[in-house]
Amino acid sequence: MNLPKVPPLFKGTEYLKITILSAGLAALSQSVHGIILPLRVLDFVGEYDKNTALAAITFTGLILAMLFQPIAAALSDSTASRWGRRKPFVIVGVLGLMLLLPGLALASSFAVLFIIYCLAQLSANAAQGPYQGYIPDLVPLERRGLASSFKSEMELFGGAAGILGTGILMAHYSRQDQNGLWISLLCLALFLGSILFYIGLSLKEGPVTRPPKPFRNPLSAYRFSIKKSPAFGWLLGSRLLFFMAAATIQQFALFYLRDVLGVTDPAGFTAIFILTAGASMALAILPAGYFADRYGAAILSRAAGLLGALGILFLLLWPSTVTVVITAGITGFAIGIFGVSNWAMATKMVVKGEEAKYLAIANMATAGGAAIARLIGPIIDYFNRQSLNMGYQVMLVFCLIYFVLGGLLIKNPKTRSDEVVIERDI
Secondary structure (H helix, E strand, O other): OOOOOOOOOOOHHHHHHOOOHHHHHHHHHHHHHHHHHHHHHHOOOOHHHHHHHHHHHHHHHHHHHHHHHHHHHHHHHOOOEOOEOOHHHHHHHHHHHHHHOOHHHHOOOHHHHHHHHHHHHHHHHHHHHHHOOHHHHHOOHHHHHHHHHHHHHHHHHHHHHHHHHHHHHOOOOOOOOOHHHHHHHHHHHHHHHHHHHHHHHHOOOOOOOOOOOOOOOHHHHHOOOOOOOOOHHHHHHHHHHHHHHHHHHHHHHHHHHHHOOOOOOHHHHHHHHHHHHHHHHHHHHHHHHHHHHHHOOHHHHHHHHHHHHHHHHHHHHOOOHHHHHHHHHHHHHHHHHHHHHHHHHHHHOOOOOOHHHHHHHHHHHHHHHHHHHHOHHHHHHHHHHHOOOHHHHHHHHHHHHHHHHHHHOOOOOOOOHHHHHHHHOO
């Protein structure tokens, strides 16, 4: 369907305001999930249970995030305060997150670490759910591919900065020497605080043109209309499977490098792995936004699934540190394409007055995929007991299947003309 061209209402700084928090949250997520949590888990559990323990803590935290983000988003959709619908939630969530960060270092047992991580997930999603409603609130329909590119660039920049800094600072981490951990957490807190200060001063929300829909039933936060957005359910399935693959690779990369390839500095090489994937994502993000706006996002999402599977196949057939870097490049490119094109599709499927809720439900699939990915931890440990490192081969086969199915589930959204008018009024 050919839509009339819309002049670029936003400058680069405007896109920055509505996406920059993604950089802070990505820096935190990549650092915690890729390096901090795996090393802290090793402080409290034995070698044969490390994958199971890591899976348990991250699975629980991500399930909480998946369930809480739509509630925060729906509350935001129903809010009409003098500061706007989104900003109060962003401020409270980020401040709470900053206060919880020291607990990751202070935790004296696995149970305490478990609780602190779960609370941090709740705080992060109290901010993220409402914040991501700014794209459908403020960006014209025909510019949402570009806005999704900005969002992905912010996530890439933040994730790369977080994983690089944390990887360097914690390269020689031990329970007796936690200086690198404390410096990493301080840098993350300062980064989040700076972003919050910038948003608070510069981001102005548009006026609410109609009374917000009241929020009475928490269960309504998880409901969406198939009639109004028929392709939305397929989009959720594709996101779930695709990000199951991406999260599995990220979460167990450190242990794979350590156990299978015998890397002597797994934290440092994990940082190299994620940074290589990030550099490849950077090459994909802006072109993906361009093509998504002009030629449709569905075909890009399908291609990304197949490309991700190809990257995993290389590592399955030829495991080595060189292949790991090649796989990082291929899968990173696939994640970059999918992240932009799939999110652009999601922003066009939202229902008027429930923008943040619909995107939070889309992120439920993201968080749900990341959470379910952790359940493979006990499977890895089981097969590793049967044969040396066999569990990691099983893990890679699962990742390949996730990527393929995630691409195949994409359906073209059928947007009616009246829906286009509704979107363009935002």
